Amino acid sequence: MSTAANELEVLAGQEYKYGFVTDIDQDTLPPGLNEDTVRFISAKKNEPAWLLEWRLKAFAQWRKMKEPAWSNVRYPAIDYQAISYYSAPKSENDRPKSLDEVDPELLATYEKLGIPLEERAALAGVAVDAVFDSVSVATTFREQLAAAGIVFMSISEAVQEHPALVRQYLGSVVPPSDNYFTALNSAVFSDGSFVFIPKGTRCPMELSTYFRINAMNTGQFERTLIVAEEGGYVSYLEGCTAPMRDENQLHAAVVELVALDDAQIKYSTVQNWYPGDKDGNGGIYNFVTKRGACRGRNSKISWTQVETGSAITWKYPSCILIGDNAVGEFYSVAVTNNHQQADTGTKMIHIGKNTSSTIVSKGISAGVSNNSYRGLVKIMPGAENARNFSQCDSMLMGDKCGAHTFPYLEVRNKSARVEHEATTSKIGEDQIFYLNQRGIETEDAVSMIVNGFCKEVFRELPMEFAVEAQKLLGVSLEGSVG
Amino acid sequence: MVAVVEDLNARLRGFESLRERAAGEPEWLQRRRRPALERFFALGIPTVKNEEYKYTNLSALPQVEFFDAPPAADTSAAAYRGLGGFTLRFDSGRLAAADGEVPQGVSVRSIAERLRNDPDGLESLLGACAAFEDHALAARNTACFEDGAVIEVAPGAVVEEPIHLVFAAASAVSNARVLIAAGRNSQVRVIESYIGAGKYWTNAVTEVYAGENAVVEHYRAQLESVEAFHTGCFQAVQERASKVSTFSLSFGAAVARNDINTRLNGEGCECALDGLYAVKGGQHVDHHTAIDHVMPHCNSHQLYKGVLDGSATGVFNGKIFVRRNAQKTDAIQNNKNLLLSDKADINTKPQLEIDANDVRCTHGATIGQLDAAALFYMQSRGIDVERARNLLTYAFAADALERIRLEPLRTHFENLLLRTFADKTEDRQGVTEWRP
Numbered sequence: 001m002s003t004a005a006n007e008l009e010v011l012a013g014q015e016y017k018y019g020f021v022t023d024i025d026q027d028t029l030p031p032g033l034n035e036d037t038v039r040f041i042s043a044k045k046n047e048p049a050w051l052l053e054w055r056l057k058a059f060a061q062w063r064k065m066k067e068p069a070w071s072n073v074r075y076p077a078i079d080y081q082a083i084s085y086y087s088a089p090k091s092e093n094d095r096p097k098s099l100d101e102v103d104p105e106l107l108a109t110y111e112k113l114g115i116p117l118e119e120r121a122a123l124a125g126v127a128v129d130a131v132f133d134s135v136s137v138a139t140t141f142r143e144q145l146a147a148a149g150i151v152f153m154s155i156s157e158a159v160q161e162h163p164a165l166v167r168q169y170l171g172s173v174v175p176p177s178d179n180y181f182t183a184l185n186s187a188v189f190s191d192g193s194f195v196f197i198p199k200g201t202r203c204p205m206e207l208s209t210y211f212r213i214n215a216m217n218t219g220q221f222e223r224t225l226i227v228a229e230e231g232g233y234v235s236y237l238e239g240c241t242a243p244m245r246d247e248n249q250l251h252a253a254v255v256e257l258v259a260l261d262d263a264q265i266k267y268s269t270v271q272n273w274y275p276g277d278k279d280g281n282g283g284i285y286n287f288v289t290k291r292g293a294c295r296g297r298n299s300k301i302s303w304t305q306v307e308t309g310s311a312i313t314w315k316y317p318s319c320i321l322i323g324d325n326a327v328g329e330f331y332s333v334a335v336t337n338n339h340q341q342a343d344t345g346t347k348m349i350h351i352g353k354n355t356s357s358t359i360v361s362k363g364i365s366a367g368v369s370n371n372s373y374r375g376l377v378k379i380m381p382g383a384e385n386a387r388n389f390s391q392c393d394s395m396l397m398g399d400k401c402g403a404h405t406f407p408y409l410e411v412r413n414k415s416a417r418v419e420h421e422a423t424t425s426k427i428g429e430d431q432i433f434y435l436n437q438r439g440i441e442t443e444d445a446v447s448m449i450v451n452g453f454c455k456e457v458f459r460e461l462p463m464e465f466a467v468e469a470q471k472l473l474g475v476s477l478e479g480s481v482g
Numbered sequence: 483m484v485a486v487v488e489d490l491n492a493r494l495r496g497f498e499s500l501r502e503r504a505a506g507e508p509e510w511l512q513r514r515r516r517p518a519l520e521r522f523f524a525l526g527i528p529t530v531k532n533e534e535y536k537y538t539n540l541s542a543l544p545q546v547e548f549f550d551a552p553p554a555a556d557t558s559a560a561a562y563r564g565l566g567g568f569t570l571r572f573d574s575g576r577l578a579a580a581d582g583e584v585p586q587g588v589s590v591r592s593i594a595e596r597l598r599n600d601p602d603g604l605e606s607l608l609g610a611c612a613a614f615e616d617h618a619l620a621a622r623n624t625a626c627f628e629d630g631a632v633i634e635v636a637p638g639a640v641v642e643e644p645i646h647l648v649f650a651a652a653s654a655v656s657n658a659r660v661l662i663a664a665g666r667n668s669q670v671r672v673i674e675s676y677i678g679a680g681k682y683w684t685n686a687v688t689e690v691y692a693g694e695n696a697v698v699e700h701y702r703a704q705l706e707s708v709e710a711f712h713t714g715c716f717q718a719v720q721e722r723a724s725k726v727s728t729f730s731l732s733f734g735a736a737v738a739r740n741d742i743n744t745r746l747n748g749e750g751c752e753c754a755l756d757g758l759y760a761v762k763g764g765q766h767v768d769h770h771t772a773i774d775h776v777m778p779h780c781n782s783h784q785l786y787k788g789v790l791d792g793s794a795t796g797v798f799n800g801k802i803f804v805r806r807n808a809q810k811t812d813a814i815q816n817n818k819n820l821l822l823s824d825k826a827d828i829n830t831k832p833q834l835e836i837d838a839n840d841v842r843c844t845h846g847a848t849i850g851q852l853d854a855a856a857l858f859y860m861q862s863r864g865i866d867v868e869r870a871r872n873l874l875t876y877a878f879a880a881d882a883l884e885r886i887r888l889e890p891l892r893t894h895f896e897n898l899l900l901r902t903f904a905d906k907t908e909d910r911q912g913v914t915e916w917r918p
Contacts, residue, residue: 070533381824381825394836396836397839398839399809400806401837402836404833404834404835405832405833405845406831406833407847408829408831409828410827410829411819411827411828411829411849413824414821414822414823415824415851416821416850416851417849417850418847418848418850419846419848419849420830420845420846421844422832422834422843422845422846423844424834424843425842426839426840
């Protein structure tokens, strides 16, 4: 435990560790958004006509929509015309055949980020589909996965190689018109990951993508689509770091999960986009729509997230439990410090019989930040014997931060059992006293209590992520306890 | 079209007469009424697009103005055996009858009479607490009320005998208005009962000022006809170390909406907001509470229980605000619901907004059904299923009734509750009559 406390102390003094910029000649579109931008992106990616049409339709819808204002976050108006919507590494025209052909500077970036590419990837047992800005440049382990019949590639590749699959599932969980940011994403999405787990297949390794925003003023619009067929299983890891910037950068991603009969998808996120400096300058705007559909019987979707970064987080990973006996889970730790704002939570829509969902959300606010939990549990009339348990705990560090909870519970079936609990507290003086009295320093005690507070969520994370998450927690809470 | 124009004219004439009547009132009140009316027109009747009214559809309200006057209410419904104290009856918000003796240390008067004869001292109270900026219905009441009750408790007076205000509906729209001002170190108990028959709309506003160390015990029995609309707004402002408790019983009305707000303005305040709603058929009941912890060292406690049968719908939205300054706040909120039928709906949203760090705030919400094992156990002991069901339902709800400290009132409500769910017909008439 004392290691964690030392780390807390060491990291407290650190500047944002991943704040470096790689200088690579980029094929960047000038700022601005109109139909031509959409056409350009589509043409650049050599997309089929149906996808271009789909994008244009989304764009037309986006133009009619208004930016939502209901969330509990404040930020200056975003000028969507001042953002560049496409940026790809130069090697686009001449794709590298192997890692040796990949721009060494790019590889160095991955080195610095600690991405287990090359041998390290093999050692770590992780296949990486690394998104460098907008275009995937390297994919490993594809052969091994291909042998199992698993498709793991960038979504632009998937559009070329598996158009039928993409066409079937793209936008089927999160329709383009779902909200303002999904419409924008649908119109201009640059790249992302596509995973397809065929019938009866258990993915032999944990799949992982690292995202990284690298080009000045380039919003990143990823699109992730994961489909698990009958009896399939996959655990997907997503983590991200971004270089230090002064301007706010927009990040509007869409993640769609589809689980058919008996399929399981576990989606874990560690998010530490640049949160802005101590005075609230800069930082990423993270406006993400994540949704999973448990379409089949006995299917299960589990979201685990550790949100420590971004100036603003606006994110509600949701589960639509359509199949009978489907299970939805949401485990979240959201940490805000300094001027960060987080409005995050989940939606659990129970449609099938005997569906169950669990929500565990831990919010920690420090500095002058604001942390909100916003969630919906909806039991539809046909959802016999639906079960939900929600727990939302907030911890406040410092007297200038805020913690808010907005849980909505809508129940249309009498056989449902829905429980919601929430507490807000600071670190108990009696707890610290108890630990002090056992010879544990206050710093260690605080670290111990915070880690204990989040334990329920951390234990849901895959091993590698759990370690990273604990470290991140330390960095994010720098100087907030004394 | 002609009918619509005539309707509109009639409606406008209604508001015109307001202006004429207001002419005789003190200038400060006129100054308060005018913006309230303007605010009401600006806001209009809230629609479901308004987040605060997301689940409560009041779109039928504007039509109520043109309803014929409802039949006379059965006043025995609000005659609580053994209650004693002093009773005032208001028909359509206007004072109609008084019964019993005014207890020592308290003045209970009609607002209209008080305004006519000695309006002094009311300016800082009447309409000063019930904010109507964002509350169209409170704005409407402030603009339109003609009469009501003003209860002023002298500093240091401890009034044991309850003061009972009965609001009976006698016209299509009734504006009920209550003002309770408890002086320093005083104690008072007030009961409001709402009764009626047929179709009508009651729009009530209660303002409570609790001075330093004052104790205000408030009960609200909403026993309206099952065809009626009831919208009520309770607003309290508490000074240092005062205690306010309000219990909301909601059995009646087709659509009921209660807004219950308190502001803890001094240190060491306590407030307890409790309630029980038991509805069936197509009834809809909505409770919105908001506790504003402005100052440190205050406690608040909320327990709302709901029983929903038939195709009834229930809404609970509880907000707790803890301001930056309000350290050492202890706020507890609980909302428990029992669904007895497949068609019943419940929407609950416990909401915390906390800006101070040294606080303890918890909220809980549960939605469930009767325990099948308990039902089976009772049946195995020879209790038939209907009876077992009623007993369990009663046990669930009686927990909330424990909060009522006035024995006669509690007994009355317990009886009502038992009969409500024992009576399987959708017709709720007769439920309100009391049998020992």
